Amino acid sequence: MTEILIVACVGVAFEVVFTAAIDPGVREGWRLKGQSYVWMFPIYALVVPFFKVLDPRFGAWPWAARTPLYVAILYAVEYLTGWLLRRFTGRCPWDYGDARGAVHGLVRLDYFPAWLLAVTLFEALCRRLGAV
Numbered sequence: 001m002t003e004i005l006i007v008a009c010v011g012v013a014f015e016v017v018f019t020a021a022i023d024p025g026v027r028e029g030w031r032l033k034g035q036s037y038v039w040m041f042p043i044y045a046l047v048v049p050f051f052k053v054l055d056p057r058f059g060a061w062p063w064a065a066r067t068p069l070y071v072a073i074l075y076a077v078e079y080l081t082g083w084l085l086r087r088f089t090g091r092c093p094w095d096y097g098d099a100r101g102a103v104h105g106l107v108r109l110d111y112f113p114a115w116l117l118a119v120t121l122f123e124a125l126c127r128r129l130g131a132v
Helices: 002-022 040-045 047-058 063-089 109-128
Strands: none
Touching: 002 040, 002 047, 002 109, 040 047, 040 063, 047 063, 047 109, 063 109
């Protein structure tokens, strides 16, 4: 359970740093104001079971083969959780609208490099914590 909390906190922290550095809708000049959502804690908590299932099957694959697969699965999870939030709460907190690379406002394909870095860090963190 501790590893789930650690990974969820790291995920939210990563998101805050990412939005501060990249998202012009959030960033306020050099203040580097970032944001996340309370909904993201349980969503990032899914990372540990995600790697518990995937690591035994794909963990020995070369990095260049397994991480794009992980990102594709992550996109599916991001889309599904965003769709569920939109369905049950009336909106998805990270609605990307008509942004470049957006799919129904729920995922951004142009964020692939950031998600590639994220899954690499999450994999290493999960292994370090003994979660996989």
